[in-house]
Amino acid sequence: MTSAPTAQEALRVPDDIGRAVVLPESYGDENNITYPAFKWLRENMPVGQAVVDEYDPLWLITKFDDIMTVEKNPVLFNATMNNPILNTQAGDQFLRSLTGGSMRYLDALPFMDPPEHTQIKSATSNWFAPKNVAKYSELIRDIAKEDVEKLLSYDGECDWATDFALHYPLRVVLGLFGIPQDDLPLMLKLTQEFFGANDPDEKRDDIDLSPEAAARQFQAAFADFFAYFNQFTEDRRKNPRDDLMSVLANAKVDGEFLSEGVVNGSYLQVATAGHDTTSSTISGAAIAMARHPDQWERVRADHSLIPKMVDEAVRWTSPVKHFMRSASEDTELGGALIRKGERLMLNYPSGNRDEQYFTDANEFDMDRSPNKHLGFGFGAHMCIGQHIAKLEMNILFEELLPKIKKIELAGEPKPVKTNFVSSFKTVPVKFTKA
Ligand code: HEM
Numbered sequence: 001m002t003s004a005p006t007a008q009e010a011l012r013v014p015d016d017i018g019r020a021v022v023l024p025e026s027y028g029d030e031n032n033i034t035y036p037a038f039k040w041l042r043e044n045m046p047v048g049q050a051v052v053d054e055y056d057p058l059w060l061i062t063k064f065d066d067i068m069t070v071e072k073n074p075v076l077f078n079a080t081m082n083n084p085i086l087n088t089q090a091g092d093q094f095l096r097s098l099t100g101g102s103m104r105y106l107d108a109l110p111f112m113d114p115p116e117h118t119q120i121k122s123a124t125s126n127w128f129a130p131k132n133v134a135k136y137s138e139l140i141r142d143i144a145k146e147d148v149e150k151l152l153s154y155d156g157e158c159d160w161a162t163d164f165a166l167h168y169p170l171r172v173v174l175g176l177f178g179i180p181q182d183d184l185p186l187m188l189k190l191t192q193e194f195f196g197a198n199d200p201d202e203k204r205d206d207i208d209l210s211p212e213a214a215a216r217q218f219q220a221a222f223a224d225f226f227a228y229f230n231q232f233t234e235d236r237r238k239n240p241r242d243d244l245m246s247v248l249a250n251a252k253v254d255g256e257f258l259s260e261g262v263v264n265g266s267y268l269q270v271a272t273a274g275h276d277t278t279s280s281t282i283s284g285a286a287i288a289m290a291r292h293p294d295q296w297e298r299v300r301a302d303h304s305l306i307p308k309m310v311d312e313a314v315r316w317t318s319p320v321k322h323f324m325r326s327a328s329e330d331t332e333l334g335g336a337l338i339r340k341g342e343r344l345m346l347n348y349p350s351g352n353r354d355e356q357y358f359t360d361a362n363e364f365d366m367d368r369s370p371n372k373h374l375g376f377g378f379g380a381h382m383c384i385g386q387h388i389a390k391l392e393m394n395i396l397f398e399e400l401l402p403k404i405k406k407i408e409l410a411g412e413p414k415p416v417k418t419n420f421v422s423s424f425k426t427v428p429v430k431f432t433k434a
Contacts, residue, residue: 011048011336013060017041018050021060021347021419022086027321028417030349035362038062038350047334050345054088058324058343059336062350064357064374066334070325070346071379078113079381080104081326082343086419098219105218107265110323110381117380120262123251127244130387136176140392143171144399152403156431157410161283161424169278172392173271178243179232186228190221191272222268229267233260244270270385276423277319278389282396283413283424284317285309288364290409290429295366300401309366310393315373316364318349319422323377348374406432 013021020026020037027034041048046063061067070077083092083103095105104111109121126132147168154163170188174181236249237257248266251258258266289296289309299305322345327338338344351374353361358368376383383389411428 008049008337011045013041013045013048013050015052018052018060021345022050022052022055022058024419025417027419027422028415030415034349035353038347038353042350042354047336047338049336054090055086056082056089056092056343058086058345059333059338060345060347061333062347062354063334064351064354067346067348067351067374068378069333070344071377071381074114074117074380076328076331077325077344078328079110079117079323079325080113081328081341082324084110084324086322086324086345094216095218106222106268107259107261108269109266109384110269111265114380119253120258120266121380121384123253123258124247124266125384127247128384128387130391133387133391137391137395139175140172140395141399143168143175144392144396147171147396148399148403151400151431152433156433158429158431159426160286160429161279161413161427165279165282165286165427166423167279168282168396169389169392170271170275172278172388173274176244176388177232177267177271178236178241178245187271190225190228191275225268225271226264229264230260232267233263273383273421274385274388276421278392280319280421280423281310281313281317281389282393283427284319285313285393285397286407286427286429287409287413288313288316290407292364293406295364296407299366299397300405303398303401305366306394306397306401307390308368308371310390310397311371311373312364312366312368313393314375314389315352315358315368315371317422318352318373318375320348320375320377321419321422322347323381346377348377403434404431405434 017037017040020033021041026037041060041062046061046066048060049057050060051057061070080103083095087095092103095103099105109117112120147164151158151164158164167184167188170184170191171181174184174187179187232245233249236243236246240246240250245267248258248263248270251263251266257263289299295309299309325344325346327340327342327344329340331338333344352358355361357372376386376389408430409428410430411426413427414425416423416425
């Protein structure tokens with residue numbers, strides 16, 4: 001006779017559901033695989049443990065309230081004991097071998113805990129505040145105008161993801177950094193490699209596809225980034241300007257410049273975090289608007305609706321699929337006993353479709369109010385670049401809407417297969433000029 005499962009055993013997520021949430025390839029078909037799995041979890045096991053081959057056991061956190069509980073407790077649920085980004089065991093082992101055992105392979109905010117995290121974040125957070133970033137509106141608008149003109153030159157048909165959305169956020173980041181726009185192809189290649197690392201289609205040709213391939217690719221991208229960025233730090237310390245590169249290069253904690261690792265880590269973090277996240281959202285907005293021509297019409301007629309449309313696009317697209325935390329001590333969450341050191345996966349797209357807070361959560365509805373979503377996370381680690389992201393998307397649509405009367409999908413959009421930061425491989429569209 002087999003004995004009944006213990007309460008903890010009963011919290012083991014069914015294997016197919018675990019794979020649907022954990023494996024990068026599931027996200028290539030998220031409407032049919034990941035979103036239904038999230039729904040099942042929210043309804044049946046909001047805090048459940050997934051055991052998936054090649055990965056550490058993971059607590060999948062899928063309800064809005066439980067994600068918030070974790071986000072509000074950055075000491076109890078830390079970002080440093082394990083990799084804050086999900087990776088295979090082999091991949092993590094490889095990263096540890098490079099750093100001498102630590103999971104801090106990048107000196108950037110997501111890899112820090114308080115009090116260090118608080119110190120480093122405070123050193124630059126004023127620059128990222130809404131009032132300050134608004135000063136860069138004209139610089140951003142000039143880039144938006146050029147990109148909209150380029151879109152119009154496609155004469156009614158293009159790949160919205162690769163011909164349009166992909167380049168704009170990176171061009172904005174270069175503009176804010178004060179880096180020449182000619183460096184776009186180099187930055188594009190590096191940031192794509194960095195975030196696209198677990199999509200089999202994004203691998204570097206010169207690196208094999210062993211289980212450690214993603215980790216190796218990360219390291220290769222790091223080394224290239226660092227060589228590129230060091231020249232700017234030296235220059236901006238000698239000749240500070242009114243740009244983000246000067247702010248990061250000259251930021252100080254207790255009267256000392258940030259270390260070389262933290263300065264480079266911050267550049268890299270901003271360049272990568274500010275790129276695919278925003279281009280994904282711009283693509284997500286186009287997909288939603290093509291499916292809801294009535295909402296496109298309304299926002300065209302009344303530009304004061306643009307910020308609500310953009311915010312709903314962040315919720316609906318949820319480009320950041322997860323961040324990881326680890327329990328600093330034994331604790332209880334949503335009825336589960338989480339042991340010290342165990343890992344939790346914060347599933348933002350699931351929190352953003354939690355029916356307890358979002359009626360008809362799968363639907364894009366720019367009239368949603370309130371729309372307090374988790375697209376930018378919450379708490380200590382909440383996205384420092386959210387005001388830049390919103391500003392640049394608002395400006396883009398202000399420039400775009402008067403020029404485009406109608407937008408339609410001309411084929412099925414295909415997302416990149418990644419469990420971290422999504423983007424779209426293709427979003428074929430047809431559009432009618434105004
Ligand atoms: C639509 C666009 C964006 C989305 C959806 C997004 C989303 C996120 C999310 C979910 C986090 C983690 C929050 C958490 O752990 O609670 C994050 C962190 C971060 N984001 Fe963004 N982001 C976007 C754009 C940007 C931009 C434009 C920048 C910079 C210019 C940026 C820089 C960062 C940085 C530096 C962090 C780490 C913060 C920390 O750990 O304290 N992001 N973002």
